[in-house]
Amino acid sequence: MTYSGSNYRGSASVPPAGGGGGARVAAAAAGGPTRRGLIGSGIGLVASIAAAGGGFALWxxxxxxxxxxxxxxxxxAIPEEDRPEKTNEAMNLLVVGSDHREGNEEADAxxxxxxxxxxxxxxxEAYGISIPRDLxxxxxxxxxxxxxxxxxxSDAKFNAAYAWGGVPLTxxxxxxxxGVRIDHVVEINFDGLIQVVDALGGVTMDIEAADADGYIGDAPGVTSIxxxxxxxPEGPNLLSGERALDYVRQRKQWARGDFARMQHQQELIKAIMDSALSAGVLTDRGRLTSFIESTSDAVKVDTxxxxxxxxxNLMDLRSDDLVFLTTPNLGTGDEGGESVVLYDEETGASLWExxxxxxxxAWIEANPKDEGE
Structure with missing residues (x-):
């Protein structure tokens, strides 16, 4: 049974084949406002820096x-009768990454x-729960x-919802x-992601070496398809926007497939946060202003x-307050002749509750990761 966590001990955690709980993201560099930031939105992250002392111009x-x-x-605009009730003031923000790029039809994204x-x-506290696209x-x-x-x-892979009806159907x-009420949505596409990373001067990611059966490589690392x-190459790499996007799109080179890709996507969120909150960005007003403006061009949000x-409101959250999990699932299976990720209804129900x-x-504490897996 797979529902969250893994043997992976990096910046984030998603499952290869079992276990539970979640792994805390490694702490950002210590000290003052460099550890402050809104999780989930580049503009908000920078706005919190500005509010913490970035000055009137940045604000x-x-x-x-x-x-x-x-x-x-x-x-x-979504019919209220079709939506769950909101019962408290916690925030549930959906982050959507689409493969739409300039020159392609958005309907095909x-x-x-x-x-x-x-x-x-x-x-x-903040938690990022990934939903496998093939769920x-x-x-x-x-x-x-x-x-x-x-x-x-009808029943289908999860990402069919976006293909058929965009964000509202998703x-x-x-x-x-x-049964979770979604309060807000932030969407970023391929071109937008490249803009954000490049505005930061790149991001550093710890590259995982490919391990899929049949993968052939001359050195530890992974070759893009x-x-x-x-x-x-395996280990820390400073990546441009194009190369960061290329890396987090890969999945076939790892035995965990799409679960490896989700792990790397989570790592990229952490890397963007770390880069945006680095001393170099904070002390370079032009670079920080460029990041704010690039982010505003790169994302779409709800009204x-x-x-x-x-x-x-969230200015005191720090990067090590973010815990990544993945939607409870039973691994891959077959439905109608295609490979899908099978939902774990029992464990899923307890997480969503x-x-x-x-x-x-409290749910994570009650569902500890099995260290033996």
Whole structure:
């Protein structure tokens, strides 16, 4: 049974084949405002830095960026009777990473990254719960689906929800599966991710060596199956936006497949946070302003998300307060002749109940990772 955690002991944790609980992200560099930040939004992260002493010019830039954000997602337009009730003040923010790039039809985009960021009611704890794109789920019937409403009301891989009905259907599918009310949405596409990483001067990631059966390589590391087939040597690498994106898109070179990819996506979130909060960015006003403006161009959010206000409320959260988990599952299986990730209904129900009740920390304590696996 796979539901969260793994033998991996890096910045984040997702399952290869069993265990439970979650692993804390390694602490960011110690000291003052360099450890402060909003988890989940680059603009909010920088806004909290500005509020902590970045000065009026940075604050004005962040505030302007918040006002200028692209806000195409109106969650209030989703029929209320189809949505779970909100029972407390904890925040559930859905982070969607799509494979849309400039020059491609947006209707053909897929959501390869889906993470529910749950911040507890007191703003002292944060949890990132990854949803495998191949998780076999029920996609609710939704006549307003933007692309293929006729396909809705059926069982399919999770990322079909985005392909058929974009963010609204993705939110409905999550809420139907989990009973968790999604409060806000942040979406970033490939081009946006590249912009953010490059605005930071790159990010450092600890590259995991490929270990899949049949993988052939001349040195420890991993060779990309995309584009120019770039080789990433094992260990710490400073990556540009294009190369960071290339690395976190890979999955076939590891025995854990998509679970390895989710792990690397979680590591990239940590790497972006660390880079944005590094002393070099904080002391270079031009670079920090560039990051704020690049982030505002790179993301789409819902109509109600106040990034500045959220950043101030969560300013005391630190990078080591973020715990990564993955949706409870039973590993891969076969449905209709295609490989899917099978949902663990029993364990999943207990995790989502903990999210609804704002007791995720207690759930992790009650579901410790098996150190023997």
């Amino acid at each position: 004005s830039t962040a505030n302007r960026a918040n006002a200028d954000l692209d806000r195409p997602f109106d969650l209030d 897929r959501s390869d990254t889906n993470i529910i960021l749950h911040v507890n009611e007191s703003g002292t 076999y789920v029920h996609i609710p019937e939704y006549a307003a689906a933007s692309n293929y409403p006729e396909y809705t009301g 939110v409905l599918t999550i809420e139907s599966l989990t 995309h584009g120019d087939h770039y080789f990433f 109600e998300l106040n990034v500045i206000g959220t950043a101030i 903990a999210v609804v009740d704002d007791e995720v920390g």
